[in-house]
Amino acid sequence: MSNPARAESVEQLDRLVAALLAKGVVTEAEIAEQQASTDRASPEIGARIVARAWLDPAWRAMVLRNGTEGAEALGVSMAGAPPLGVLEDTAKRHHLIVCTLCSCYPRAVLGYPPHWYKSFSYRSRVVREPRAVMAEWGSPVADDIELRVVDSTADYRWMVLPVRPAGTDDWTEDQLAALVTRDVLVGVALPKLPA
Amino acid sequence: MTARFAPGSRVLVKNDWPEERGPCHIRTPHYLRGRAGQVERVLGAFRNPEDLAFARPAETRVLYHVVFDQPGIFPADGKAPDKLLVEIFEHWLEAA
Numbered sequence: 159m160s161n162p163a164r165a166e167s168v169e170q171l172d173r174l175v176a177a178l179l180a181k182g183v184v185t186e187a188e189i190a191e192q193q194a195s196t197d198r199a200s201p202e203i204g205a206r207i208v209a210r211a212w213l214d215p216a217w218r219a220m221v222l223r224n225g226t227e228g229a230e231a232l233g234v235s236m237a238g239a240p241p242l243g244v245l246e247d248t249a250k251r252h253h254l255i256v257c258t259l260c261s262c263y264p265r266a267v268l269g270y271p272p273h274w275y276k277s278f279s280y281r282s283r284v285v286r287e288p289r290a291v292m293a294e295w296g297s298p299v300a301d302d303i304e305l306r307v308v309d310s311t312a313d314y315r316w317m318v319l320p321v322r323p324a325g326t327d328d329w330t331e332d333q334l335a336a337l338v339t340r341d342v343l344v345g346v347a348l349p350k351l352p353a
Numbered sequence: 354m355t356a357r358f359a360p361g362s363r364v365l366v367k368n369d370w371p372e373e374r375g376p377c378h379i380r381t382p383h384y385l386r387g388r389a390g391q392v393e394r395v396l397g398a399f400r401n402p403e404d405l406a407f408a409r410p411a412e413t414r415v416l417y418h419v420v421f422d423q424p425g426i427f428p429a430d431g432k433a434p435d436k437l438l439v440e441i442f443e444h445w446l447e448a449a
Contacts, residue, residue, distance in 0.1 A: 241396075241397070243396075245438075253438075258382050258384075259380065259382065285384065285423075285427070285437060286427045286430045286431070287427075287430040287431075288423075288435065289432055289435070290430070301432075302434075304434045304435060304436060305423075305432075305435040305436070306420075306435070306436045306437075306438050307423065307435070307436070307437050307438070308438045308439075309382060309437060309438070309439040309440075310440070311380045311381070311382060311439055311440045311441075312380045312399065312402065312416055312440035312441075312442065313396070313397075313399040313402075313416055313440065314396055314416075314440060
Protein backbone atom coordinates (compact mmCIF):
# COMPACT_ATOMS: atom_id res chain seq x y z
CA MET A 159 0.00 0.00 0.00
CA SER A 160 1.30 3.43 -0.81
CA ASN A 161 2.15 5.93 1.94
CA PRO A 162 0.52 9.28 1.04
CA ALA A 163 2.77 11.34 3.34
CA ARG A 164 5.91 9.91 1.78
CA ALA A 165 4.58 10.30 -1.73
CA GLU A 166 3.95 13.99 -1.04
CA SER A 167 7.45 14.54 0.28
CA VAL A 168 8.96 12.79 -2.73
CA GLU A 169 6.89 14.97 -5.06
CA GLN A 170 8.07 18.07 -3.21
CA LEU A 171 11.68 16.95 -3.58
CA ASP A 172 11.17 16.29 -7.29
CA ARG A 173 9.72 19.76 -7.79
CA LEU A 174 12.58 21.36 -5.84
CA VAL A 175 15.23 19.51 -7.86
CA ALA A 176 13.48 20.42 -11.12
CA ALA A 177 13.41 24.10 -10.12
CA LEU A 178 17.10 24.10 -9.13
CA LEU A 179 18.06 22.44 -12.42
CA ALA A 180 15.88 24.83 -14.43
CA LYS A 181 17.45 27.86 -12.76
CA GLY A 182 20.95 26.47 -13.26
CA VAL A 183 21.71 26.42 -9.52
CA VAL A 184 22.94 22.83 -9.71
CA THR A 185 23.52 20.22 -12.39
CA GLU A 186 22.47 16.55 -12.39
CA ALA A 187 26.16 15.61 -12.20
CA GLU A 188 26.72 17.79 -9.13
CA ILE A 189 23.74 16.24 -7.35
CA ALA A 190 24.98 12.73 -8.19
CA GLU A 191 28.51 13.56 -6.96
CA GLN A 192 27.17 15.04 -3.73
CA GLN A 193 25.03 11.96 -3.12
CA ALA A 194 27.97 9.65 -3.81
CA SER A 195 30.21 11.67 -1.52
CA THR A 196 27.62 11.57 1.29
CA ASP A 197 27.15 7.82 0.81
CA ARG A 198 30.92 7.23 0.94
CA ALA A 199 31.29 9.00 4.27
CA SER A 200 31.18 6.72 7.31
CA PRO A 201 32.43 6.63 10.90
CA GLU A 202 35.44 4.67 9.61
CA ILE A 203 36.91 8.00 8.49
CA GLY A 204 36.55 9.54 11.94
CA ALA A 205 37.94 6.35 13.47
CA ARG A 206 40.98 6.60 11.20
CA ILE A 207 41.58 10.21 12.28
CA VAL A 208 41.49 9.10 15.94
CA ALA A 209 43.60 5.95 15.60
CA ARG A 210 46.30 7.85 13.74
CA ALA A 211 46.24 10.61 16.39
CA TRP A 212 46.84 7.97 19.07
CA LEU A 213 49.95 6.77 17.21
CA ASP A 214 51.41 9.88 15.58
CA PRO A 215 51.97 13.08 17.63
CA ALA A 216 52.45 15.24 14.52
CA TRP A 217 49.15 14.01 13.02
CA ARG A 218 47.46 14.59 16.38
CA ALA A 219 48.70 18.18 16.52
CA MET A 220 47.58 18.80 12.95
CA VAL A 221 44.03 17.46 13.34
CA LEU A 222 43.54 19.33 16.61
CA ARG A 223 44.66 22.54 14.91
CA ASN A 224 42.64 21.95 11.73
CA GLY A 225 40.30 18.97 11.46
CA THR A 226 39.39 19.89 7.88
CA GLU A 227 43.03 19.42 6.86
CA GLY A 228 43.05 16.02 8.57
CA ALA A 229 39.93 14.88 6.70
CA GLU A 230 41.39 16.08 3.40
CA ALA A 231 44.62 14.18 4.11
CA LEU A 232 42.47 11.03 4.24
CA GLY A 233 40.98 11.82 0.83
CA VAL A 234 37.70 13.37 1.99
CA SER A 235 36.54 16.23 -0.21
CA MET A 236 35.84 19.08 2.22
CA ALA A 237 35.17 21.74 -0.43
CA GLY A 238 31.91 23.44 0.48
CA ALA A 239 31.62 21.43 3.69
CA PRO A 240 31.54 23.17 7.07
CA PRO A 241 34.93 23.26 8.82
CA LEU A 242 35.66 20.24 11.00
CA GLY A 243 36.81 20.69 14.58
CA VAL A 244 38.38 17.88 16.64
CA LEU A 245 37.95 18.13 20.41
CA GLU A 246 40.63 16.54 22.56
CA ASP A 247 39.64 14.47 25.58
CA THR A 248 42.12 14.19 28.42
CA ALA A 249 42.29 12.15 31.63
CA LYS A 250 40.24 14.94 33.25
CA ARG A 251 37.94 16.08 30.42
CA HIS A 252 35.46 14.39 28.10
CA HIS A 253 33.46 15.94 25.23
CA LEU A 254 29.97 15.02 24.07
CA ILE A 255 28.39 16.44 20.89
CA VAL A 256 24.79 17.51 20.34
CA CYS A 257 22.91 19.97 18.18
CA THR A 258 20.01 21.26 20.28
CA LEU A 259 18.70 23.45 17.46
CA CYS A 260 18.42 20.80 14.74
CA SER A 261 20.83 18.04 13.75
CA CYS A 262 24.24 19.50 12.77
CA TYR A 263 26.56 16.49 12.51
CA PRO A 264 30.04 15.96 11.02
CA ARG A 265 28.70 14.03 8.02
CA ALA A 266 31.93 14.35 6.04
CA VAL A 267 33.74 12.10 8.52
CA LEU A 268 30.88 10.22 10.24
CA GLY A 269 28.31 9.71 7.49
CA TYR A 270 24.60 9.97 8.12
CA PRO A 271 23.54 10.77 11.69
CA PRO A 272 21.69 8.08 13.63
CA HIS A 273 18.03 8.71 14.36
CA TRP A 274 18.58 9.20 18.07
CA TYR A 275 20.97 12.09 17.38
CA LYS A 276 18.08 14.00 15.82
CA SER A 277 15.53 12.98 18.45
CA PHE A 278 13.94 15.55 20.71
CA SER A 279 14.77 13.49 23.79
CA TYR A 280 18.53 13.28 23.09
CA ARG A 281 18.76 16.95 22.14
CA SER A 282 16.88 18.16 25.19
CA ARG A 283 18.29 15.76 27.76
CA VAL A 284 21.96 15.78 26.96
CA VAL A 285 22.52 19.46 27.78
CA ARG A 286 20.50 19.10 30.98
CA GLU A 287 21.66 15.72 32.35
CA PRO A 288 24.55 14.44 30.23
CA ARG A 289 25.84 12.10 32.94
CA ALA A 290 22.50 10.34 33.19
CA VAL A 291 22.41 9.82 29.40
CA MET A 292 25.96 8.43 29.34
CA ALA A 293 25.32 6.14 32.32
CA GLU A 294 22.12 4.78 30.75
CA TRP A 295 24.06 3.97 27.58
CA GLY A 296 26.78 2.09 29.46
CA SER A 297 29.55 4.72 29.76
CA PRO A 298 29.27 6.33 33.19
CA VAL A 299 31.60 9.30 33.65
CA ALA A 300 33.64 9.58 36.86
CA ASP A 301 32.76 12.51 39.15
CA ASP A 302 36.17 14.15 38.80
CA ILE A 303 36.02 14.29 34.99
CA GLU A 304 34.79 17.55 33.47
CA LEU A 305 32.09 16.67 30.97
CA ARG A 306 31.87 19.24 28.18
CA VAL A 307 28.61 19.14 26.26
CA VAL A 308 29.30 20.70 22.87
CA ASP A 309 26.17 22.25 21.38
CA SER A 310 26.83 22.45 17.65
CA THR A 311 24.79 25.53 16.83
CA ALA A 312 26.51 27.24 13.94
CA ASP A 313 29.18 26.80 11.27
CA TYR A 314 31.54 24.18 12.67
CA ARG A 315 31.04 20.42 12.87
CA TRP A 316 32.68 18.62 15.76
CA MET A 317 34.05 15.16 16.53
CA VAL A 318 35.69 13.81 19.67
CA LEU A 319 39.27 12.59 19.99
CA PRO A 320 38.94 10.28 23.01
CA VAL A 321 41.68 9.10 25.34
CA ARG A 322 43.48 5.99 24.09
CA PRO A 323 42.43 3.04 26.23
CA ALA A 324 45.01 1.38 28.46
CA GLY A 325 46.25 -2.01 27.32
CA THR A 326 46.64 -1.06 23.64
CA ASP A 327 50.35 -0.26 23.65
CA ASP A 328 51.42 -2.54 20.81
CA TRP A 329 48.23 -2.25 18.73
CA THR A 330 48.24 -1.34 15.05
CA GLU A 331 46.32 1.56 13.55
CA ASP A 332 43.67 -0.85 12.20
CA GLN A 333 43.21 -2.50 15.60
CA LEU A 334 42.89 0.89 17.29
CA ALA A 335 40.47 2.20 14.67
CA ALA A 336 38.17 -0.77 15.34
CA LEU A 337 37.66 0.54 18.91
CA VAL A 338 36.41 3.90 17.65
CA THR A 339 32.72 3.53 16.91
CA ARG A 340 30.30 6.19 15.72
CA ASP A 341 29.06 6.62 19.30
CA VAL A 342 32.63 7.13 20.53
CA LEU A 343 33.16 9.84 17.91
CA VAL A 344 29.99 11.64 19.06
CA GLY A 345 31.12 11.15 22.67
CA VAL A 346 28.10 9.24 23.99
CA ALA A 347 30.36 6.23 24.53
CA LEU A 348 33.98 5.70 25.53
CA PRO A 349 36.27 3.29 23.65
CA LYS A 350 36.17 -0.16 25.19
CA LEU A 351 38.45 -3.13 24.66
CA PRO A 352 36.71 -6.29 23.44
CA ALA A 353 35.80 -8.53 26.39
CA MET B 354 38.48 39.72 10.66
CA THR B 355 38.77 41.69 13.88
CA ALA B 356 37.59 39.77 16.92
CA ARG B 357 36.28 41.97 19.73
CA PHE B 358 36.83 39.31 22.39
CA ALA B 359 39.99 37.31 23.08
CA PRO B 360 40.14 33.80 24.55
CA GLY B 361 39.56 34.04 28.30
CA SER B 362 37.27 37.10 28.04
CA ARG B 363 34.15 37.02 30.19
CA VAL B 364 31.08 37.60 28.05
CA LEU B 365 27.34 37.88 28.49
CA VAL B 366 24.88 36.47 25.94
CA LYS B 367 22.29 39.13 25.15
CA ASN B 368 18.93 38.55 26.77
CA ASP B 369 17.17 39.20 23.49
CA TRP B 370 14.17 37.33 22.07
CA PRO B 371 13.77 38.21 18.37
CA GLU B 372 11.31 35.33 18.00
CA GLU B 373 8.82 37.45 19.96
CA ARG B 374 9.07 40.21 17.34
CA GLY B 375 8.36 38.14 14.24
CA PRO B 376 9.80 35.55 11.87
CA CYS B 377 13.50 34.96 12.43
CA HIS B 378 16.27 32.37 12.32
CA ILE B 379 18.55 32.33 15.38
CA ARG B 380 21.50 30.11 16.24
CA THR B 381 21.75 31.24 19.88
CA PRO B 382 20.06 28.61 22.07
CA HIS B 383 17.30 29.99 24.28
CA TYR B 384 18.85 28.45 27.41
CA LEU B 385 21.86 30.76 27.05
CA ARG B 386 20.09 34.10 26.64
CA GLY B 387 21.22 36.42 29.43
CA ARG B 388 23.88 33.97 30.64
CA ALA B 389 27.54 34.67 31.37
CA GLY B 390 30.34 32.57 29.92
CA GLN B 391 33.96 32.72 28.89
CA VAL B 392 35.46 32.80 25.40
CA GLU B 393 37.32 29.54 24.76
CA ARG B 394 38.50 30.26 21.21
CA VAL B 395 37.81 32.43 18.19
CA LEU B 396 36.50 30.14 15.44
CA GLY B 397 36.62 32.52 12.49
CA ALA B 398 34.16 34.69 10.59
CA PHE B 399 31.06 33.30 8.91
CA ARG B 400 28.15 34.81 7.02
CA ASN B 401 25.33 35.68 9.39
CA PRO B 402 22.81 32.81 9.28
CA GLU B 403 20.06 35.17 10.48
CA ASP B 404 20.19 36.84 7.05
CA LEU B 405 21.23 33.82 4.98
CA ALA B 406 18.09 31.99 6.12
CA PHE B 407 15.96 34.65 4.44
CA ALA B 408 18.17 35.00 1.34
CA ARG B 409 19.14 38.51 2.43
CA PRO B 410 22.65 39.95 1.88
CA ALA B 411 24.63 38.49 4.79
CA GLU B 412 27.72 40.09 6.30
CA THR B 413 30.32 37.94 8.00
CA ARG B 414 30.31 37.90 11.78
CA VAL B 415 32.97 36.60 14.14
CA LEU B 416 32.05 33.25 15.70
CA TYR B 417 33.30 32.21 19.14
CA HIS B 418 33.40 29.01 21.13
CA VAL B 419 32.05 30.07 24.51
CA VAL B 420 32.14 27.90 27.62
CA PHE B 421 29.40 28.04 30.27
CA ASP B 422 29.13 26.48 33.71
CA GLN B 423 26.58 23.70 33.10
CA PRO B 424 25.03 23.38 36.60
CA GLY B 425 24.73 27.20 36.65
CA ILE B 426 22.35 26.90 33.70
CA PHE B 427 20.58 23.67 34.70
CA PRO B 428 20.78 23.73 38.50
CA ALA B 429 18.24 20.94 39.05
CA ASP B 430 20.11 18.34 36.98
CA GLY B 431 23.57 19.76 36.33
CA LYS B 432 26.71 18.55 38.07
CA ALA B 433 30.02 20.25 38.80
CA PRO B 434 32.49 20.43 37.09
CA ASP B 435 30.52 20.09 33.86
CA LYS B 436 30.51 22.68 31.08
CA LEU B 437 28.57 23.64 27.97
CA LEU B 438 30.64 24.67 24.96
CA VAL B 439 28.62 26.55 22.34
CA GLU B 440 29.23 28.52 19.13
CA ILE B 441 27.96 32.09 19.56
CA PHE B 442 28.17 34.95 17.05
CA GLU B 443 29.75 38.21 18.19
CA HIS B 444 26.60 40.31 17.79
CA TRP B 445 25.00 38.17 20.52
CA LEU B 446 27.79 38.88 23.02
CA GLU B 447 28.54 41.76 25.40
CA ALA B 448 31.52 42.22 27.70
CA ALA B 449 30.66 40.84 31.15
